[in-house]
Amino acid sequence: MTAGNRPTSSSLASSKTFQEFPLNPYIANTETDVKDMLRSIGAKSIDDLFVDIKPEHAPRSFNLPAGLSEYEVMRKLTGLALKNSNELVPFIGGGFYDHYVPAASSALISRGEFYTAYTPYQPEAAQGTLQALFEFQSMICTLTEMDVANASVYEGGTALYEAMMMAIRITNRTRIVIDGGVSPIYRKLIKSYTHNLHFEFVETPVAHGQSDRAAFEKLLDQNTAAVILQNPNFFGAVDDHSDIIAKAHAIGALVVESVYPLSLGLLKTPGAMGADIVTGEGQSLGLPLSFGGPYLGFMATRRKYMRQMPGRIVGETVDGEGRRCFVNTLQAREQHIRREKATSNICTNVALCAIQAGIFMALVGKEGFKNLARLNFDKAEFARQEIAKIKGVEVKRSSPTFNEFTVSLPKDASDVVEAMIAKGFAAGFPLGRYYQGMEKYLLVAVTEKRTKDEILAYAAALKEVVKP
Amino acid sequence: MKLIFEKSVSGRQGLKLPVSDVPVQGVLPGKYLRSSDAQLPESSELDVVRHFTQLSQRNFSVDANFYPLGSCTMKYNPKFTEKVAALSGFAELHPLLPQLRGGEKYAQGALEVLFEAERWLCEITGMKAFTMQPLAGAHGELTGIMLVAAYHKAKGNKKKYIIVPDSSHGTNPASAAIAGYEIISVPSDKKGVMDLEKLKSVLTDEVAGLMMTCPDTHGVFNSQITEISRLIHSVDGIMYYDGANLNATMGRCRPGDVGFDVVHLNLHKTFATPHGGGGPGAGPVGVGEKLLKFLPVSRVVKGPQGIFALNYDYPDSIGYIASFYGAFGVILKAYAYMLLLGQDGLKQTSDHAVLNANYILSRLKGAYQLSFDRVCMHECLFSASKQVARGVHAIDIAKFLIDKKMHPPTVYFPLTVKEAIMIEPTETESKESLDAFVEAMLEADALSQKDPEAFHALPKTMPISRPDETRAAREVKVNCFG
Numbered sequence: 001m002t003a004g005n006r007p008t009s010s011s012l013a014s015s016k017t018f019q020e021f022p023l024n025p026y027i028a029n030t031e032t033d034v035k036d037m038l039r040s041i042g043a044k045s046i047d048d049l050f051v052d053i054k055p056e057h058a059p060r061s062f063n064l065p066a067g068l069s070e071y072e073v074m075r076k077l078t079g080l081a082l083k084n085s086n087e088l089v090p091f092i093g094g095g096f097y098d099h100y101v102p103a104a105s106s107a108l109i110s111r112g113e114f115y116t117a118y119t120p121y122q123p124e125a126a127q128g129t130l131q132a133l134f135e136f137q138s139m140i141c142t143l144t145e146m147d148v149a150n151a152s153v154y155e156g157g158t159a160l161y162e163a164m165m166m167a168i169r170i171t172n173r174t175r176i177v178i179d180g181g182v183s184p185i186y187r188k189l190i191k192s193y194t195h196n197l198h199f200e201f202v203e204t205p206v207a208h209g210q211s212d213r214a215a216f217e218k219l220l221d222q223n224t225a226a227v228i229l230q231n232p233n234f235f236g237a238v239d240d241h242s243d244i245i246a247k248a249h250a251i252g253a254l255v256v257e258s259v260y261p262l263s264l265g266l267l268k269t270p271g272a273m274g275a276d277i278v279t280g281e282g283q284s285l286g287l288p289l290s291f292g293g294p295y296l297g298f299m300a301t302r303r304k305y306m307r308q309m310p311g312r313i314v315g316e317t318v319d320g321e322g323r324r325c326f327v328n329t330l331q332a333r334e335q336h337i338r339r340e341k342a343t344s345n346i347c348t349n350v351a352l353c354a355i356q357a358g359i360f361m362a363l364v365g366k367e368g369f370k371n372l373a374r375l376n377f378d379k380a381e382f383a384r385q386e387i388a389k390i391k392g393v394e395v396k397r398s399s400p401t402f403n404e405f406t407v408s409l410p411k412d413a414s415d416v417v418e419a420m421i422a423k424g425f426a427a428g429f430p431l432g433r434y435y436q437g438m439e440k441y442l443l444v445a446v447t448e449k450r451t452k453d454e455i456l457a458y459a460a461a462l463k464e465v466v467k468p
Numbered sequence: 469m470k471l472i473f474e475k476s477v478s479g480r481q482g483l484k485l486p487v488s489d490v491p492v493q494g495v496l497p498g499k500y501l502r503s504s505d506a507q508l509p510e511s512s513e514l515d516v517v518r519h520f521t522q523l524s525q526r527n528f529s530v531d532a533n534f535y536p537l538g539s540c541t542m543k544y545n546p547k548f549t550e551k552v553a554a555l556s557g558f559a560e561l562h563p564l565l566p567q568l569r570g571g572e573k574y575a576q577g578a579l580e581v582l583f584e585a586e587r588w589l590c591e592i593t594g595m596k597a598f599t600m601q602p603l604a605g606a607h608g609e610l611t612g613i614m615l616v617a618a619y620h621k622a623k624g625n626k627k628k629y630i631i632v633p634d635s636s637h638g639t640n641p642a643s644a645a646i647a648g649y650e651i652i653s654v655p656s657d658k659k660g661v662m663d664l665e666k667l668k669s670v671l672t673d674e675v676a677g678l679m680m681t682c683p684d685t686h687g688v689f690n691s692q693i694t695e696i697s698r699l700i701h702s703v704d705g706i707m708y709y710d711g712a713n714l715n716a717t718m719g720r721c722r723p724g725d726v727g728f729d730v731v732h733l734n735l736h737k738t739f740a741t742p743h744g745g746g747g748p749g750a751g752p753v754g755v756g757e758k759l760l761k762f763l764p765v766s767r768v769v770k771g772p773q774g775i776f777a778l779n780y781d782y783p784d785s786i787g788y789i790a791s792f793y794g795a796f797g798v799i800l801k802a803y804a805y806m807l808l809l810g811q812d813g814l815k816q817t818s819d820h821a822v823l824n825a826n827y828i829l830s831r832l833k834g835a836y837q838l839s840f841d842r843v844c845m846h847e848c849l850f851s852a853s854k855q856v857a858r859g860v861h862a863i864d865i866a867k868f869l870i871d872k873k874m875h876p877p878t879v880y881f882p883l884t885v886k887e888a889i890m891i892e893p894t895e896t897e898s899k900e901s902l903d904a905f906v907e908a909m910l911e912a913d914a915l916s917q918k919d920p921e922a923f924h925a926l927p928k929t930m931p932i933s934r935p936d937e938t939r940a941a942r943e944v945k946v947n948c949f950g
Contacts, residue, residue: 024813026544026740027820028898037827037899041843046819049826049843050720052689059722064591067810070548077804081557083577085565094564095791102483104513106554112531113524116545118875119746124930125870127469128527129745132520135472138947142507148946152747154603157791165646185791192764192787193610196617196648240499269502281791290553291578292563292792293603294748306944312746317940320925320933329940335606335642336881340651345642348604348736348751352744359520362472363482365510371485381493400496418570426571429564452489 024067084291088426089454091383093404093445095156095183095234096292097284099262100449105286105359115352119312123327130326133314133351136358143264143361144278145271146300150311152354153346156281157189159297160228160258162310162344163277164190166301167226167254169343170308174199175223177216180206181233182258184434206435208406209398210239216247224253229275231259231267235396235431235443236380236404238267245274254305261285261298263402265373277301277309286360287353296353307333310344312351372448376403379455380446386459387444392466404445406431410466413442423461469526469931472519473948476509482516507949526931527745528875534901536828538847538878538890539637539685541715541737543817546808549741549801558800563792572777579776582793583768585803586752592814593714593731594724595754599764600794605712607789608732608751609643609679611764614786615730615755616677616706617647618762622784625704627676633662635686635882640679640710649676656884660686660840660849664695671699677706682723683713685882685890687825687844689721697727706730706759714738715894716822716846719815729756735795739802750798764789820895821846824902828891831906835913839885847892851885860916862887864923867934868915871927872908 021031029037034046043049068076090098109115113128120126120133133151140149153159164176178187180203191201200223204215211229220227227248232238245255257275262284270278282296283289301309307330315329335342364372380403388395392410409416413430420427432439446455495501511519528535535542553559557577566575586598602608613630620627630644631652641651652670657663661684678700683689690696697707709723711733718738723731735741736749743749755763765785766778778793809817822845829838829848836850852862866876878890893902915922927933 023816023820024809026546026809026896027816028896029820029823033899034823037823041823041826041830043826043843046823049822050689051843052691052845053717053721054691056694057691057721057726059719060594060725061591062719062722062811062815064588064811064814065807067813068807070808073804073807074548074552076807077552077581077800078555078557080577080580081552081555083580084557084561085574086556086560088565088574090562092562092564092568096563098560098562104482104517108517108520108524110550111521111524113527113529115550115742115744116530116542117527117745118535118537118540118542118743122528122866122870122876123935124867124927124932125528125533125875126526126745127931128523128525131469131471131526132523133745134946134948138471138473138949139506139508141947141949145502154607154748155791157788158603158607185788188788189791192614192789195786196614196621238496238500264502264506266496267502268500272503288559288797289562290559291561291575291796292794293790294750294795294797295791303944306946313946315940315943316945317936317943319935323932325932325935327935327937327940329937329944329946332941335638337638338642339638340641340645342638342642345606345610345639345646346604347606347637347639348734348743348747348749350603350744350748351746352742353748355520355745359516361508362511362516362519363513364485364508365481365483366476366505366508367510368481368483368485369508370505375485375488377496378488378490378493382490400500414569417568421568421570421574426562426565426568426574430568433567448486455490 087424088421089424090426091428091444091446091458092426094429094443095281096289097445097447098289098449099284099447101286101288102360102363104363105356108359109352109356114355120328123325127325129351130314132355132358134316134326136354137314139358139361140298140300143261144300145269146278147303148306149298149300150309150313152349152351153297153299153311154350155293155295155297156258156279157186159279159299160186161190161193163256163279163299164226164228166277166308167256170305171225171252171254173223173225176201176226176228177219177224178203178228179211179230180204181211181235181237182228182230183234208235208396209237211241211244216244220248220251220253222251224251226254226256228256231257232263232402235406236401237399238402240268240273242273262373262376265369266377276305282357285357287356294350294353296350296357308343311346311349375448379448379450380405383446383455386455387462390459390463390466403447404443407442407444409440409442412439416442416465419465420461425458425461469522471948472509472511475515475519476511478510480510480512482511482513533873533875534897534905535875536877536891536893536905537875538892539712541892541894543740543894544896545740545742546805549804552804553797553800566778576776579768581800581803583770583776585799588806589733589752589754592718593754594722595731596756596760597763598752598754600752600799601764601790602732602751602753603790603795604747604749605732605734605751606639606643608753609639610647611753611789612708612730612732613644613647615759615762618786619706619759620676628674630676631670631678633680633684635684635884636679636681637710637712644679660688661690664692667699671703673703675703675705677708679708679710681710681713683716683845686840687847687849688840689845693726712737713846716818718818720818724756729758735798735802740805741798741801748795748798750795762786817895824893824895824897828893828902828906832909835910847890849885850889852887852889855913855916856887858916859920860923862889865912867926868912868923869908871929874905874908
């Protein structure tokens with residue numbers, strides 16, 4: 001066997017001499033095995049197996065560094081990990097929060113039986129994954145007070161996009177009304193996906209507080225497929241959307257509500273408000289921040305719409321002996337059956353993240369979940385009061401908030417954030433990043449992990465930084 | 469096995485929360501509060517650990533079982549990459565940090581991982597640049613087709629159709645349809661590759677592009693690939709490479725060199741990151757020069773002082789396709805895997821994946837009907853037609869294998885072959901594992917001749933026997949509350 005065609009045009013470091021055996025640690029074949037196998041095949045060499053790849057198909061370059069030992073890779077990547085700071089005390093959220101990840105949930109999803117399994121297409125050999133996902137779906141249903149949840153989609157933003165498409169399919173209408181308080185990241189994402197399609201998007205004006213009722217009154221019309229809301233919204237404002245939802249239903253539109261699941265330990269549920277489709281980012285359910293992913297998109301809906309919901313759904317049934325068991329169900333919605341007529345193109349989801357969130361909810365439990373939500377609320381309220389004491393800083397109080405709130409600063413929020421970094425704080429998210437005219441506003445998140453001392457130190461540092 | 473809800477005992481809690489060190493704040497007005505508690509289970513930590521440990525024991529997994537699912541690439545997932553992803557400098561890093569002014573310097577390590585992983589993928593595939601953002605293969609497909617649409621829109625091309633071979637993954641037509649295209653399906657010829665004449669007959673100026681897996685789901689590398697590229701390019705169509713099967717050809721052929729303009733890769737296949745019982749995956753998308761300017765934002769760039777930064781300033785970009793920079797934890801594991809294997813190791817994985825598949829092919833072709841009698845790439849495709857004649861179907865053989873504690877191959881896919889049995893052993897399996905599998909398959913064939921009826925009661929050794937899937941779809945009980 002030859003090392004192949006390797007001109008040296010790349011800037012990546014050049015490889016050392018190719019050495020055939022021993023192979024890399026993830027291949028078991030020995031020289032003897034290879035000989036035996038080739039004899040069975042009737043081929044002289046491995047190269048012979050690649051007859052269909054003609055010389056004209058050969059790589060013009062394949063110039064990569066030589067492999068390293070496990071220790072060398074660990075050392076290199078530990079070095080890179082250390083370049084990322086854990087020193088900054090985080091007061092940054094924006095929909096993604098620094099919550100505690102319990103050791104037991106990390107340990108359980110590190111079991112190879114969970115993480116090295118595939119999609120449960122053979123139910124007899126996958127009851128573990130299937131039951132864990134069924135339990136996750138049940139937890140999402142009770143949390144949101146909806147009838148049916150799927151087994152996950154990629155993340156909160158793509159979940160919202162899938163929900164919007166679902167509403168368009170159900171209503172056969174093309175106009176979307178989005179609340180200006182929906183995460184700007186999610187709104188950008190939805191727009192990219194539908195850029196090539198013929199939908200009409202309208203947004204209500206951005207306000208710090210609750211949804212703008214008058215704007216919805218004006219924008220809803222007979223062609224509205226979906227109203228998209230978020231609670232708490234991007235600014236942390238808590239709302240009861242029942243009235244907007246009733247108005248949307250009166251004109252035949254569906255309502256998609258994006259929620260922050262941890263807040264549902266305390267807040268009115270989208271189910272109780274009357275939402276038709278509920279989505280959210282499940283990172284707050286015990287998943288690490290991990291620089292943006294993998295995360296956990298979840299979706300829930302009413303029973304009457306479940307056949308239009310994308311993604312895998314696990315259902316209960318019985319086996320030949322009448323024993324309860326679980327299977328992927330309603331698969332006629334999915335791409336591997338329906339191809340271009342499927343409800344979505346989704347195949348791989350984030351099953352392991354869903355199982356991790358399920359384990360988290362099981363650990364925290366009924367009372368703990370309430371208390372955890374309450375703790376987040378209390379800490380943020382305390383921080384809000386402390387920050388409000390600072391001269392020149394105004395805390396928006398037009399509506400209740402959950403664990404995140406907006407403050408107005410006497411100077412550019414990015415300048416303030418930069419100065420706060422020097423004092424050891426990731427002080428929050430400057431809203432000017434996504435909203436023109438809001439350059440002096442800062443979005444501050446406070447989770448159960450922030451101590452009273454950290455909050456007081458933050459307020460003291462902020463006071464210093466904003467001093468004229 | 470009982471549900472965690474059924475084991476719940478009022479008063480238990482499996483995680484100790486901190487005692488609040490701030491005064492209890494006032495309550496929200498009642499209209500903002502939920503009226504009754506969420507009915508989450510109540511358990512001690514051990515209750516939860518034992519429940520989920522026992523659940524895990526009801527799974528087959530690569531760690532415990534041979535798992536030759538065709539097209540899914542269930543190779544071994546190295547343990548050290550899990551350790552890398554759990555390092556707190558990565559796991560606890562907030563994605564918005566580098567978007568703060570002055571915040572980038574606190575995320576240099578993570579940005580370097582993204583930047584370097586992209587460079588590796590470029591060299592492996594022969595593409596100019598990658599977006600690491602797509603969160604799975606199908607998400608990559610959708611992103612790729614959005615890039616195709618942006619290209620045609622910018623050129624003022626009037627395009628309507630995406631061509632897919634009939635052997636394609638279901639995600640291909642689904643992704644193209646969602647992006648706004650109509651689908652033309654082209655049949656395969658007798659050799660198992662796309663029928664070139666049929667392709668020519670559907671080729672018009674309205675064709676936006678062709679989506680192709682190469683090698684395809686028949687396990688065959690299409691030798692006419694450069695000719696196909698030429699044809700598609702002749703109508704200004706875009707060649708889309710579904711990277712599900714890149715694991716067969718690393719170091720032997722790069723999609724960028726044979727005419728592909730856009731590729732997605734499944735890091736959870738070729739680059740050994742775990743499948744997690746269905747996810748998370750990662751589906752980075754690479755492009756050549758034509759589609760470069762349309763890539764999603766943000767992109768990671770390296771500044772003159774070697775400082776990594778996020779750049780959003782690409783006016784022709786299709787915009788955001790994920791909230792952040794991709795399934796970072798997955799990308800990190802794939803990067804660690806690439807660093808360990810290096811150039812030679814990556815080529816070896818392809819070589820031995822192909823060797824292992826051909827070995828199985830050579831041993832089973834007497835007993836099972838080979839769909840295309842030729843060497844295969846990383847997977848071999850049989851039909852259970854001989855066994856069906858005796859009353860034993862592909863699904864029955866699958867259940868037989870489950871009793872042998874082996875995960876069955878993919879069955880009934882691709883749709884082009886009746887009673888398909890698609891076997892992908894991967895390079896990480898030893899000859900002993902392959903031999904044991906071959907013996908089991910031969911035993912199944914022997915049993916199909918002797919006692920075909922026996923299959924219907926299988927599997928017998930698992931916690932459950934065959935589930936009633938019809939009932940599941942009819943009664944639809946999808947949560948424990950009713």
